[in-house]
Amino acid sequence: MSEAPVAPAEAAGVVGVRVVSKAFGGVHALRGASFAACAGEVHGLVGENGAGKSTLIKLLGGRLPPDTGSVMLDERAVRLSGTADAARHGIGTVFQELTLLPWMSVAENLLIGREPRSAIGLIRRGALAREAEAVLAGLGIHHIDPRALAAEVSLAERQIIEIARVIIRRPRILLLDEPTSSLAEREVEWLFARIRELRDQGTSIVFTSHRWNEITAIADRITIFRNGQEVGTFTTIDEAKAITLMTGRRVDALYPSLPPVPDGAPAALALAHGSLDGRTEFAFSLAAGEILGIGGLAGQGHRELFLGLFGAPALRRGRISVGGKPVRIANPADAIRAGFGIALVPEDRKTEGLLLSLPVRDNLSLPLLRRISRLGVIRGGAEMRMSREMISGLGIRTPTPMQPVGALSGGNQQKVLVGRWLLAESRILLLYDVTRGVDVATKHEICELMVRLAGEGKAILFYSSDTEELAHLCHRVLVLRGGRIAAELNRPELTAESIVAAAMRDAA
Amino acid sequence: MPPEAAEPPRGRTRRPVLAHVVGQNIGLILAVAILSASIVIFAAMFVVQQDRLPGSFEITSTVNNTMPLALAAIGQTIVVLTRGIDLSVGGVIDLTNALAAIFLTGGVWHMAVVSVLIVLAGGVAGLINGLIVGFGRLQPIVVTLATLSILQGLAIRVLPTPGGSIPAGYTAFLVNTNAPTALCFLALAALGWMGFRRSRLGVDVFAIGNDEQAAIALGVKALRTKIIAYTIGGMLYAVAGLFLAASATGGDATTGDDYTLTSIVAVVLGGVNLFGGRGSAVGAICGAFITTMIVNILFFAHINPLYQSFYEGLFLVIAVVFGALIGRLVRGGR
Numbered sequence: 018m019s020e021a022p023v024a025p026a027e028a029a030g031v032v033g034v035r036v037v038s039k040a041f042g043g044v045h046a047l048r049g050a051s052f053a054a055c056a057g058e059v060h061g062l063v064g065e066n067g068a069g070k071s072t073l074i075k076l077l078g079g080r081l082p083p084d085t086g087s088v089m090l091d092e093r094a095v096r097l098s099g100t101a102d103a104a105r106h107g108i109g110t111v112f113q114e115l116t117l118l119p120w121m122s123v124a125e126n127l128l129i130g131r132e133p134r135s136a137i138g139l140i141r142r143g144a145l146a147r148e149a150e151a152v153l154a155g156l157g158i159h160h161i162d163p164r165a166l167a168a169e170v171s172l173a174e175r176q177i178i179e180i181a182r183v184i185i186r187r188p189r190i191l192l193l194d195e196p197t198s199s200l201a202e203r204e205v206e207w208l209f210a211r212i213r214e215l216r217d218q219g220t221s222i223v224f225t226s227h228r229w230n231e232i233t234a235i236a237d238r239i240t241i242f243r244n245g246q247e248v249g250t251f252t253t254i255d256e257a258k259a260i261t262l263m264t265g266r267r268v269d270a271l272y273p274s275l276p277p278v279p280d281g282a283p284a285a286l287a288l289a290h291g292s293l294d295g296r297t298e299f300a301f302s303l304a305a306g307e308i309l310g311i312g313g314l315a316g317q318g319h320r321e322l323f324l325g326l327f328g329a330p331a332l333r334r335g336r337i338s339v340g341g342k343p344v345r346i347a348n349p350a351d352a353i354r355a356g357f358g359i360a361l362v363p364e365d366r367k368t369e370g371l372l373l374s375l376p377v378r379d380n381l382s383l384p385l386l387r388r389i390s391r392l393g394v395i396r397g398g399a400e401m402r403m404s405r406e407m408i409s410g411l412g413i414r415t416p417t418p419m420q421p422v423g424a425l426s427g428g429n430q431q432k433v434l435v436g437r438w439l440l441a442e443s444r445i446l447l448l449y450d451v452t453r454g455v456d457v458a459t460k461h462e463i464c465e466l467m468v469r470l471a472g473e474g475k476a477i478l479f480y481s482s483d484t485e486e487l488a489h490l491c492h493r494v495l496v497l498r499g500g501r502i503a504a505e506l507n508r509p510e511l512t513a514e515s516i517v518a519a520a521m522r523d524a525a
Numbered sequence: 526m527p528p529e530a531a532e533p534p535r536g537r538t539r540r541p542v543l544a545h546v547v548g549q550n551i552g553l554i555l556a557v558a559i560l561s562a563s564i565v566i567f568a569a570m571f572v573v574q575q576d577r578l579p580g581s582f583e584i585t586s587t588v589n590n591t592m593p594l595a596l597a598a599i600g601q602t603i604v605v606l607t608r609g610i611d612l613s614v615g616g617v618i619d620l621t622n623a624l625a626a627i628f629l630t631g632g633v634w635h636m637a638v639v640s641v642l643i644v645l646a647g648g649v650a651g652l653i654n655g656l657i658v659g660f661g662r663l664q665p666i667v668v669t670l671a672t673l674s675i676l677q678g679l680a681i682r683v684l685p686t687p688g689g690s691i692p693a694g695y696t697a698f699l700v701n702t703n704a705p706t707a708l709c710f711l712a713l714a715a716l717g718w719m720g721f722r723r724s725r726l727g728v729d730v731f732a733i734g735n736d737e738q739a740a741i742a743l744g745v746k747a748l749r750t751k752i753i754a755y756t757i758g759g760m761l762y763a764v765a766g767l768f769l770a771a772s773a774t775g776g777d778a779t780t781g782d783d784y785t786l787t788s789i790v791a792v793v794l795g796g797v798n799l800f801g802g803r804g805s806a807v808g809a810i811c812g813a814f815i816t817t818m819i820v821n822i823l824f825f826a827h828i829n830p831l832y833q834s835f836y837e838g839l840f841l842v843i844a845v846v847f848g849a850l851i852g853r854l855v856r857g858g859r
Contacts, residue, residue, distance in 0.1 A: 080742060101744030116742045118735035120803045122549070129728065129743055139723040164545040 037086030046072040048245040061236030065456035068242040074194040078110030079103030109188030119168035124149030201314040272489035285476035291335030293500040310491030318500040327361040360438030373423030378404040384441035407436040428459025488513040552796015556811035563818035570825040585705040593765040598791035598809035600761030608801025609665035616676025618781025621766030626689025626776020651759020655752035680778035687777040699771040718806040734801030
């Protein structure tokens with residue numbers, strides 16, 4: 018990255034904050050932080066979850082006002098009354114939580130507030146879709162249907178629409194909070210091409226990501242945040258040093274070493290004549306103690322496969338056997354009961370697994386209630402004891418078991434979900450992109466947890482949008498392409514490069 | 526423009542435009558279908574018993590009878606689209622109906638001014654709903670339940686016993702019994718809806734019903750939009766109260782009570798999603814006419830009027846269950 022054009026450090030800051038603090042109910046997200054980004058640079062913002070990156074972006078984007086300190090625009094303190102006000106100042110933001118309106122069309126979402134209008138000021142609906150199509154094509158996007166509802170397109174496509182919506186408003190300051198979290202490699206390349214164009218036109222770009230290789234690929238300067246404060250701004254810094262600065266401690270190896278699958282381990286889960294589209298068939302089997310990775314570009318059937326094995330909804334076709342015995346999985350209840358118990362941890366944990374306003378304890382004990390109840394009444398002592406054991410066993414960071422799950426960080430929410438299934442004695446875990454949007458330290462803990470669980474004989478099917486993670490954490494990787502298995506990669510030829518190569522082969 | 530390599534992967538093929546139109550308006554299409562079916566059934570029963578097709582008189586009375594509910598349903602639709610609900614419909618109609626019975630007298634201009642003032646009174650009632658819901662961040666169902674009672678009380682205070690009289694000219698203008706001129710008002714309402722749907726305000730109403738937080742992040746003024754939605758609702762209920770007074774040629778401070786529930790029924794039959802963000806007032810108008818047609822059919826089937834609500838409820842359940850099933854089929858199990 019030393020060859021990237023580096024904005025001179027003494028250049029005037031276009032956007033930033035000066036000694037800002039922001040607290041949410043006594044928890045300090047930012048404490049006296051300062052930050053500045055210049056015109057014509059891509060400024061990477063890195064740090065653990067809870068370091069204050071997202072809060073900083075929200076302050077800069079006008080979504081939240083600072084408690085103390087000020088937001089700086091062109092070296093002057095400004096008060097932004099909202100995102101609309103920020104937009105008037107030329108600030109465009111892609112927030113981490115997507116803001117698409119699900120039951121409105123892609124075109125309506127894309128052009129909201131600047132729809133084509135007739136002479137009397139009414140929106141021309143036909144022109145709306147055509148204009149959206151043209152605008153998307155101008156950005157090199159041809160595969161998203163502007164007439165579809167936002168709810169009908171994939172997560173990656175939604176993220177792209179969100180990015181496009183901001184870019185077409187030509188902001189002079191572009192804030193991107195985790196824009197790549199649901200994008201596959203190729204889509205990230207698309208985004209980076211757009212970012213470079215904008216940078217070369219003088220746009221100031223602030224970019225956050227948990228993927229270090231993305232930061233080094235795109236950022237001209239990097240600012241590291243820890244505990245609500247900046248630690249430093251760098252033009253070049255190696256990963257190990259950055260992680261030390263982010264976490265305040267050394268993380269020796271990012272990925273734990275993987276114990277081999279014991280010889281002759283029985284197959285825990287097998288799929289024969291499986292099909293996602295009803296035409297092409299595939300088969301695989303997963304042994305006890307094995308971590309089997311599923312790789313490939315986004316939208317190639319991973320989600321359908323994982324949901325299918327969990328019966329939500331069932332696969333179009335395929336014979337599933339658990340522990341060598343055929344089982345019928347028509348719905349999640351079948352999956353949970355089947356033989357060893359199949360458990361799914363989805364990526365969208367907020368909507369697909371956790372009861373956010375209920376305490377950690379209740380979320381953990383949900384599948385156990387019958388077992389720990391007497392005459393239909395829950396034995397509170399037993400429930401609390403089991404929850405505490407799981408919280409300490411998995412290293413779930415929560416002040417008490419009674420903390421609402423929604424108040425925990427993303428990575429800790431994932432651990433609660435895993436803990437729930439462990440308490441339910443599931444022995445087959447389907448982990449779908451569980452490290453998405455999770456900070457480095459927690460990611461490391463989740464990786465260690467996966468390896469430990471595999472060592473204890475759990476069978477793990479693992480999809481990650483982070484190819485690097487698949488390469489390091491899996492015994493084997495199956496690469497999906499167009500709803501079928503395009504390649505099976507074993508150690509030692511299993512590397513991030515080989516996964517990408519298999520995923521991209523004649524994928525264009 | 527960028528090289529081909531910097532383009533996201535192509536996905537599935539595109540669905541035809543018509544498929545989107547059908548899929549995204551399935552509630553409206555079903556409402557039209559149910560309405561058509563009920564009209565056919567009614568016409569068949571009519572022919573069997575009267576040896577002729579329903580004519581101008583039948584159409585006129587049906588439209589005139591349905592106008593108040595259709596108007597109330599449009600107002601309810603706008604509120605429901607914001608992910609709210611308005612139970613004060615009945616109270617606003619009671620009050621405006623009572624006011625009309627007392628103050629509608631004299632010449633054309635006097636009546637016009639009084640009508641406008643009555644509509645504004647409905648708007649004020651809606652405004653109060655909107656202010657409490659918006660600024661108080663309270664559940665719309667609780668707020669409007671309270672204002673319903675207050676408005677009902679006010680209406681009784683204004684007109685303790687049914688009475689008053691509406692000038693014949695006023696009745697002839699709104700609910701002409703000789704020709705279905707009320708269809709013009711209906712067309713006007715539908716046209717107004719289409720304009721609303723394509724206006725900044727309409728987009729904002731749909732946006733906050735979709736996801737209020739996201740809408741705010743997109744620069745939508747959620748508070749203001751909600752307040753306006755309830756205010757427009759109140760004004761439409763007031764117009765419904767005027768139509769009701771015109772067709773009854775007098776006032777009754779309890780005549781509007783049923784409209785709280787029937788406006789919600791019409792909205793549901795019209796395919797408007799009760800969780801906000803999806804639906805059309807045209808569907809709600811169809812929903813209003815479906816309920817009238819059901820009453821007409823029951824009349825020709827010689828059902829004892831005492832059992833009328835039983836059958837109305839039954840039809841409602843059947844229509845909603847079938848609607849949901851067909852909707853699911855069309856969307857392909859999603």
